[in-house]
Amino acid sequence: MDLRDRILDVARRLTLEHGTIPSLNAVAEASGVSKGGLMHHFPSRAALVDGLARRALDEIDLAMREAAADGRAAAAWLGLSVPRGDDLDLFRAMAVAHRALEGPESGVLADAAAAIARWERLIADEVGDPVRARIIRLVGDGLAGNALAGLDDSVADVDLATLLDHLGVADRRP
Numbered sequence: 570m571d572l573r574d575r576i577l578d579v580a581r582r583l584t585l586e587h588g589t590i591p592s593l594n595a596v597a598e599a600s601g602v603s604k605g606g607l608m609h610h611f612p613s614r615a616a617l618v619d620g621l622a623r624r625a626l627d628e629i630d631l632a633m634r635e636a637a638a639d640g641r642a643a644a645a646w647l648g649l650s651v652p653r654g655d656d657l658d659l660f661r662a663m664a665v666a667h668r669a670l671e672g673p674e675s676g677v678l679a680d681a682a683a684a685i686a687r688w689e690r691l692i693a694d695e696v697g698d699p700v701r702a703r704i705i706r707l708v709g710d711g712l713a714g715n716a717l718a719g720l721d722d723s724v725a726d727v728d729l730a731t732l733l734d735h736l737g738v739a740d741r742r743p
Contacts (some may be wrong), residue, residue, distance in 0.1 A: 573610045576600050577620055585655050590618055619677045625660075626677075626684050637691040643705050643738040646692055647729055650709030651716055661717055696738055705736055 579600045583591040591599075593614055597607040611617040629649055636645030652660050685706070693702035715721045 572602065572606070573620075576602065576607060576610055576617075577624055580617055580621060584621070590614060590621075593617065622677045623680065626681060630684055630687070633688045633691055637695065640695060642688070642691040642695045643702075643736070644729065644733055646688060646705060646709045647712065647727075647732060650712040651727055652713065657716060661719075664717055701737065705738065708732070708736065 580596050597604045636642050689702050689706045692705050693699045
């Protein structure tokens with residue numbers, strides 16, 4: 570694991586422990602690197618938030634590509650749309666921090682939009698209908714939004730198989 574990944578791991582852990590994105594000093598200390606070493610990779614707290622967000626996008630991208638290869642893109646999207654446990658806590662902290670820290674130099678929102686379009690295409694390839702793919706994607710967005718905002722605790726208990734059935738998609742999970 571390279572230093573950048575180690576720093577992101579520590580920042581993620583500290584975010585989960587404290588419920589907020591940590592200061593650069595806290596990340597440097599917990600990572601065992603100098604602040605200059607940290608700032609080489611993440612020159613600001615906003616850059617650290619972007620790094621965490623880009624890592625999350627990469628993880629979701631990998632999960633979606635693997636699922637699409639198995640004909641499960643729709644099921645994977647809806648499953649990923651209900652973050653649980655540590656992921657839910659991390660996403661909530663990142664959402665708050667990203668809005669507060671986002672600057673004009675940040676391209677993570679554009680990258681997220683491109684990734685979402687890519688994932689929707691994977692779903693469309695699976696279901697054979699771009700409109701149905703959009704509906705599935707938007708249902709996932711709604712599930713995620715409710716989970717992140719804490720508006721509906723029952724979202725965590727969503728029956729994915731039933732939801733997929735109502736959306737006209739077979740659940741092909743192994």
